[in-house]
Amino acid sequence: xxxxxxxxxxxxxxxxxxxxxxxxxxxxxxxxxxxxxxxxxxxxxxxxxxxxxxxxxxxxxxxxxxxxxxxxxxxxxxxxxxxxxxxxxxxxxxxxxxxxxxxxxxxxxxxxxxxxxxxxxxxxxxxxxxxxxxxxxxxxxxxxxxxxxxxxxxxxxxxxxxxxxxxxxxxxxxxxxxxxxxxxxxxxxxxxxxxxxxxxxxxxxxxxxxxxxxxxxxxxxxxxxxxxxxxxxxxxxxxxxxxxxxxxxxxxxxxxxxxxxxxxxxxxxxxxxxxxxxxxxxxxxxxxxxxxxxxxxxxxxxx
RNA sequence: GGUGCCAUAGCUCAGUUGGUAGAGCAACGGACUGAAAAUCCGUGUGUCCUUGGUUCAAUUCCGAGUGGCACCA
Numbered sequence: 125x126x127x128x129x130x131x132x133x134x135x136x137x138x139x140x141x142x143x144x145x146x147x148x149x150x151x152x153x154x155x156x157x158x159x160x161x162x163x164x165x166x167x168x169x170x171x172x173x174x175x176x177x178x179x180x181x182x183x184x185x186x187x188x189x190x191x192x193x194x195x196x197x198x199x200x201x202x203x204x205x206x207x208x209x210x211x212x213x214x215x216x217x218x219x220x221x222x223x224x225x226x227x228x229x230x231x232x233x234x235x236x237x238x239x240x241x242x243x244x245x246x247x248x249x250x251x252x253x254x255x256x257x258x259x260x261x262x263x264x265x266x267x268x269x270x271x272x273x274x275x276x277x278x279x280x281x282x283x284x285x286x287x288x289x290x291x292x293x294x295x296x297x298x299x300x301x302x303x304x305x306x307x308x309x310x311x312x313x314x315x316x317x318x319x320x321x322x323x324x325x326x327x328x329x330x331x332x333x334x335x336x337x338x339x340x341x342x343x344x345x346x347x348x349x350x351x352x353x354x355x356x357x358x359x360x361x362x363x364x365x366x367x368x369x370x371x372x373x374x375x376x377x378x379x380x381x382x383x384x385x386x387x388x389x390x391x392x393x394x395x396x397x398x399x400x401x402x403x404x405x406x407x408x409x410x411x412x413x414x415x416x417x418x419x420x421x422x423x424x425x426x427x
Numbered sequence: 428g429g430u431g432c433c434a435u436a437g438c439u440c441a442g443u444u445g446g447u448a449g450a451g452c453a454a455c456g457g458a459c460u461g462a463a464a465a466u467c468c469g470u471g472u473g474u475c476c477u478u479g480g481u482u483c484a485a486u487u488c489c490g491a492g493u494g495g496c497a498c499c500a
Contacts, residue, residue, distance in 0.1 A: 136464075161464055171464080199461040227463045236460050247462090278458070281467040291461090303460065323455095361464045385453080390464050396457065 127213040127312040128423055132222040133158070133229055133398060134319035135391035137330040139409030141174045143319065144222035145182050146412045147419070151218045154183040156205055158223030158232065160198075161360050163190045166349055169342045170362030172333065192349065192357040195244070202231035213312065218423075226397040233316075235308030242290050250286050250293075265289055270298035313426050317415055318404040320395070327388055334384045337362065343376070361386045 130151075132144050148155045157163070161171040165188035173187055185208050190196050205221065212219050221232065254262055262285040267274045269292040277284050288299035295302075321329070346366040349358055353367045362383050369379040398404055407415050 159464085160462095195462085197461040198463070202461090225463065227460075227465095230460080234460095239461055242461070278467055281459090283462070283466045284459085287461075305460075356462045356465075359462080359465060363464095386464080388454095392455080393457095393459095393464090397459075397463095 125217065126426065127209075127216075128218050128426065129209065129232075129310075129312050129314050130218060130220045130419060131158070131229060131233065131314055131316045132220060132319070133224060133316065133404070134409075135326060135394045135398075136224050136387055137172075137333050137391065138319045138321055138326060139329075140222045140224065140319055141172070141178070143409060143412055143415065144220050145174075145178055147416065148182040148220045150416055151216075151220070151419075153216045153218050153220060154185065154212060156185040156208055156219065156221040157187045158201075158205075158221050158225055158228050159187075160196075160201070160225040160228055161357070162187050162223070163196060163201075164188070164192045164357050165190065166192045167345070167357075167360070167363070169337050169340050169345045170360065172337070192352065192355050194357075196357070198225075198227045198231040199236050199239070201225075201228045202236055205232045209312065224394050226394060233310070233314055235306075235310075237302050237304055239291055239302050240294050242287075243294055246290055246293060247286070250289055254282055254286065259285070262286065262289060266292070269293070270300050272298060273300040273303075313423075314403075315419055315422050316401070316404045317419070318398055318406045319409045320406055321408060326391060330387045330391060331384045334362075334380060334387060337383075338380055342366070346370075361390055 130147060132140050132147065134140050144155050159171065161167060162173050163186050164171070167173070168188075174184065179187070186201070186204060189204075209219055221229070223229070250262075259280070259282055262282065263274070263279055266277070266285055266289055270288060273288050277288065279285070291297075291299040291302065320326070342362060343366060346363050347370065349363070350367060350370050352358060353364075358364070358367075365379040365382040365386065368374060368382075369376055374382075405418060407418075
């Protein structure tokens, strides 16, 4: 029988973690976190890592599995998850993946085109070029090296330009030549469950959760990694705002409000992304019974 | 009780020498292929407190009312 991956997704703070434990317990399986920041072992409070009591109930994967010093990406995540699933599916028919990192989820469900590893030195050089000469310099280079991608890329988005240039310069081939995007076939079924709430309720939950994080000591957690604030892994809601406070830019209260706002913005971006995916079956967070029933029916159909 | 000031977007406020209005923040929509909790693009959502008057025309000027603030009693 073909195995099944249950993908539980939704905006930040909607209640994915709680339901993921219910599902994993019900289907007697384990949870893979699809969260781009929970992988870092130095971060816990600000990334809303499930409490140890929950982690003891059900085995979790890809939580605290890496260091903020490591270079990690959606593609690494894809590899990691596929490896974990391969092992897990030897014993279980079902696995649960829960989290809200859109690109990471996509990497697992559809795959990413394989690209060469990026050279950190080249990236640093390109960023310096960008800082010194401006975005127009990046555009001109890309126009020459990859006119096809130049025609479709967001020319105002430095990250897109930088990454395409990196690939062009390391391989000597246009970046767009790697973007074949064949949706990769997975050796398992995927059932996507989306959780959502009315916007107002969602925002209230997010705001309350940020207050709770502050009570639990987010400030101290951020202070411990403050000296590393330049790391990409720390360009993260909940930390960057506190770093600004430590730098003397604004008060603690202002930082807290910014964390709330940026979390709300993040939730909106997640919903924009998810809205496009017609494979998602939407539920409310309290509909655990309905979700379980739905999954059971789906699995019957898939047999 | 008296005097003065204020009332415009969800909030803080600007403005219209009378021709139905615009900033910041908030909010909302979108993009997204190895940095993605990142990065980037877009959108004004309004009984201009109520009510009389003047006027071709009032959010704007005048009167009254209501509410708020300050000062004086």
